[in-house]
Amino acid sequence: MTHEHSSQLDDYGRVRDVLAYLTENWRDQPSLEVLAARAKMSPEMLQRLFTRWAGLSPKAFLQAITLDNARSMLKERASILDTALDVGLSGPGRLHDLFVTHEGMPPGAYKEKGAGLTIYYGFHPSPFGMALVMVTPFGLCGLGFADPGEERKALADMTGRWPNAQYTEDSALTAPYAARIFAPEKWRDGQPLRVTMIGTDFEIRVWETLLKIPTGKATTYGDIASAVGSPKAARAVGAAVGRNPISFVVPCHRVLGKSGDLTGYHWGLTRKRAILGWEAGQLAGARA
Numbered sequence: 001m002t003h004e005h006s007s008q009l010d011d012y013g014r015v016r017d018v019l020a021y022l023t024e025n026w027r028d029q030p031s032l033e034v035l036a037a038r039a040k041m042s043p044e045m046l047q048r049l050f051t052r053w054a055g056l057s058p059k060a061f062l063q064a065i066t067l068d069n070a071r072s073m074l075k076e077r078a079s080i081l082d083t084a085l086d087v088g089l090s091g092p093g094r095l096h097d098l099f100v101t102h103e104g105m106p107p108g109a110y111k112e113k114g115a116g117l118t119i120y121y122g123f124h125p126s127p128f129g130m131a132l133v134m135v136t137p138f139g140l141c142g143l144g145f146a147d148p149g150e151e152r153k154a155l156a157d158m159t160g161r162w163p164n165a166q167y168t169e170d171s172a173l174t175a176p177y178a179a180r181i182f183a184p185e186k187w188r189d190g191q192p193l194r195v196t197m198i199g200t201d202f203e204i205r206v207w208e209t210l211l212k213i214p215t216g217k218a219t220t221y222g223d224i225a226s227a228v229g230s231p232k233a234a235r236a237v238g239a240a241v242g243r244n245p246i247s248f249v250v251p252c253h254r255v256l257g258k259s260g261d262l263t264g265y266h267w268g269l270t271r272k273r274a275i276l277g278w279e280a281g282q283l284a285g286a287r288a
Helices: 003-028 032-039 043-054 058-064 067-073 077-087 107-111 151-159 171-181 201-210 221-227 234-242 269-287
Strands: 100-104 118-126 129-136 139-146 166-169 193-197
Touching: 003 032, 003 043, 003 058, 003 129, 003 269, 032 043, 032 058, 043 058, 043 269, 058 269, 077 221, 100 201, 118 139, 118 151, 118 171, 129 151, 129 171, 139 151, 139 171, 171 193, 193 201, 201 221, 201 234, 221 234
Parallel strands: 100 193, 118 166, 139 193
Antiparallel strands: 118 129, 129 139
16 A cells, blocks of 8 residues: 555544544534544644645535535535436536446346356545445446445445355456546546446436436435436435445435435445535635
């Protein structure tokens, strides 16, 4: 592991601990000094840490993950999916987003729980902890996250989705995907990331809809249900969102409750807050 990658993990570890505290106390808007004391570092060090990791100061990051900001992200929720359809995934509003081209695997691949499919996997540092990247010859099929010491647990979680597939560890094969996914400077319209979705027809329709939510925006389970033609199926949509196997790339973290509540996230609410705040930093940097 290079020094840069080690530093990336160290940064997230420290940020995660601060976010864990903020998860319980964000309504109190704790000061930089309070957060620094919790992190056992000086306010200046914490300021540098957040700015290096997210491109935001702790104060700006805190503002990005408050309920008021979540509600702001939902302001255009009624039209955001329609707008995405109108301008396409490569429209001008998505210049600072990860471009994806996707296809669903034949239904048999899911029904047979991955039988006959070879999936390659590798663990790589990311801004949100260790990332488990999984690929098929058709493209990225899985992305999960692990805190230190929980890599095997994450692997068991992901392989359990397609238990009959053959799994081969090949970090050299998965590394280019990791490098592309977490490096906004490499997000280019003309070089889309290839993704393959392995799920039921309904799940794939939900996951395809998630791809239409731009960075800095959010929608609700009910809106997604309407978009997939099942307006009364918000609960089924919620289950499909929770089973999204390609976290971050297929942005299930941008689905919120109607009131702006973050609701659940398969890899933990602390990580969901981290991703939303990090994305806010990317947008801020793009506008600067």
